[in-house]
Amino acid sequence: MSDNVKSNNAQFPQARLLSNRATWASGQPIDELMAMALAKPNIISLAAGFVDNETLPVEMTRNAVTDMLAESPAPLQYGTNHGDPELREMLLSNSVAQDNAAAQTQQACQTQLEQVLITPGSNQLLYMVADTLLDPGDIVICAAPSYFVFMGAVKNVGGRTLGIAIDQQGMLPDAIEEALQRLEDQGELQRVKAIYTIPYYDNPTGTSLSSERRQQILEIARKWSKYHKIYIISDEAYRLLRYQGDDIPSMHHWDPQLEHSIITSTFSKSYSPGIRVGWGYIPNELVEPLINHKSNLDFGSPFFTQRIMANVLKRGDWDRHVTRLREIYTTKQQAMLQALDKYLGSIENCHWYQPKGGLCMWLTLPDNIDTGPASTLLPTTIDAGLLYVPGQYCFPVEGQKVNRSTIRLTFGVQSASSIDQGIAILAESIAQIQS
């Protein structure tokens, strides 16, 4: 809460100015870091989840805009709350084909077009899902660590996040079951509304749920839906940024009618975050509540950018762009892995996962090193020219204990040589505070 708000309340002691909900909302911790970075323009930021500026599809976007405006002025008119039907249809058939290829089957699409919803970025859909499912005090089970923007949305609506231990394959199904059993014993199982996961190249850890774990987690959601459905919110923002290994079918494949699964995705990572078009595949019974909410929240997403993406897809440019992104990011990811080996490989109790895609890596330092904003490491690295995200920002409020010796690194923005230089700075800063 700002000082301004406090002083205004002081003027009016008999009642509060803001809603309860507004007092639950807090900004994203990363906003503060961004401000620090802006104050030092030459800093090497391995913090932001931005995409590589060099890869932004200027030419493809210009072509799509030219095509669509030559055809009709309609993209400049209002759209609908659901979003552009043509884009929704292309997205759905695309992703069913992708799942069939990954599973080597020919399962027919069992999801209706009505179950596809477009939002300006998938963040809005995640927020709307939280708002539609959670009353204050309700629980979402998340990996510990997990994506802080989603956890902020849960907090904003008064919900609780409960963290589950992970390994290199993501959330541990046994740990989810144990947590549910404990909540049942405490009479709190009715509070659990959803399990949130980023099954492909997780933000922040880079880990992916194996095929087997996906099915296990789906089974757990079914089994523990004793008082009401427990949904799985499957955030698939990074799926297309795959650099090694085979594609894995989405939760959608094992739950083709979307009885338990809410799938969200976005063009922000695989095309452009500035265009900001996201989408989701939604269980039938949530379509009407979400569309009602959407009609009050903003009366429909920008139609112009939806039509740009429809034209990008029709021109085949999305696939071409993703192919290019994979090449570029593979190089950057390799640079980061090599730099970590080179500069941090000899530090005892320092380890990281080897992600096969995405934009994030998760680093665990020795227990005695705190990486947070009140530590000595963060200001030391900032002074030396590197910005990272303290891992503690990524932990749910309840459940699995916060590990304060962790760091989220992203390799999307910097060049291979800056990545190398950044990790060198990190290693030097660690050596400096340990000496």
Place this chain on the structure above:
Amino acid sequence: MSDNVKSNNAQFPQARLLSNRATWASGQPIDELMAMALAKPNIISLAAGFVDNETLPVEMTRNAVTDMLAESPAPLQYGTNHGDPELREMLLSNSVAQDNAAAQTQQACQTQLEQVLITPGSNQLLYMVADTLLDPGDIVICAAPSYFVFMGAVKNVGGRTLGIAIDQQGMLPDAIEEALQRLEDQGELQRVKAIYTIPYYDNPTGTSLSSERRQQILEIARKWSKYHKIYIISDEAYRLLRYQGDDIPSMHHWDPQLEHSIITSTFSKSYSPGIRVGWGYIPNELVEPLINHKSNLDFGSPFFTQRIMANVLKRGDWDRHVTRLREIYTTKQQAMLQALDKYLGSIENCHWYQPKGGLCMWLTLPDNIDTGPASTLLPTTIDAGLLYVPGQYCFPVEGQKVNRSTIRLTFGVQSASSIDQGIAILAESIAQIQS
């Protein structure tokens, strides 16, 4: 609530599936009408708040996109929660200049750039303001009738709308005072968080608040801020669509530091609803809560469309477009006024306001004619080829009684001859059900 939700709840009788808030949300009544209209493609719709397709700025938008993409790929990258600083600065200095011209003064701008916030359409900002100010049961005072999308947002967050009588100059200040006195007597004044007004060419009535009334309403908000601030939410979406008379200063002019006034506006009516860029001028103490909410709600508005509008403004194209819109809509508004005189002028107890701008007109029919969805008039006119918005959709839940003999007409989309034809159908349908 859909049948699907009911049946799912029936499966899980011990607890509910959705949040309380999701059960408060309902879709916009106009969605149903749009579906009716789509089923009859040749219907003359005087219902939708769409803008004229012929006026959509295809060429200007293409030029802006070409310019901006030639300069930098940045519009394809993430923006910030606040929105593009260059666009915010242009908007603020523009509107201060406009107020100074209207008031014939040279008041310096007292609003900080930080107080300007961009959202995808002003609807999102209206929703966020409702969510930030209102706890369930809190009250927003509105004109009766008022804008149904905003009233839907208030309902979505559990708030109450209380309607105030109007005349041809909008809300009656005395009626606001009486309502506040009554609420104070009932011990409910603490529930009142805001007064919502569309001071320029109101949706749905077309009326405008006079200079004097604006100042009176501001004075009322100040005077009755006994327990906490009572804000004025001034929705200025239609300001630039002025066809007759002089411009009137905004509430911002009499409250230059925005102590009580939240001003919202949008390019949807004055440029393009598909681009969907809106903005607001926000009291200092609400900046942080709103930005926090925004960072959870969607993590920032699409940057691409904000940069399009910045380029449109820099090219001077917004002014040029508004000049053209004024000419086109003046003709349409005249056509509607003439048709109303011609076809409905002789019906006793049938009257309408003469708006000087905007896109809406408000028609009151004789008391014995119900215009609603369960009436005989609406299906009669739809069969005959005309769609209108039943006025009853536009009334707040509490306060001033609903007038079921009213109609909202819009003249943005149809040609002058279709407007004439539409009003002729309305007159015939009235004659038919009265005989």
